[in-house]
Amino acid sequence: MGPARRRLEGADKDYPARSFRACLRRRGIKATIPERVDQLAGRRRRRERPCGFDRAVYRRRNVVERCFHRLNQWRGIATRYDKQPGRYLAAITLDSTLIWLDT
Known part of the structure; x- marks a missing residue:
């Protein structure tokens, strides 16, 4: 690979x-x-x-796994409704920002 x-x-x-x-x-x-x-x-x-x-x-790996789990709680990200890369990246950026503000 x-x-x-x-x-x-x-x-x-x-x-x-x-x-x-x-x-x-x-x-x-x-x-x-x-x-x-x-x-x-x-x-x-x-x-x-x-x-x-x-x-x-x-432990570091676990932090990344938990982040992926939180990102996948958004149905649009988990099922990848937005097929255009720019929109998908925007959704991930928005969700990541909300997760960051929540902590």
């Missing part, structure tokens, strides 16, 4: 599989995925070391 994919710093707990981590590693992306409790127990049973997890990076 393109350079934008290389900037990925984390993923949800929905993607902790070994195959996903290996795919990220092949692309040169450091995975910051928290492991689920059942997977940690399995690693302990097999005497493997847990995967690296940077809590600060995951």
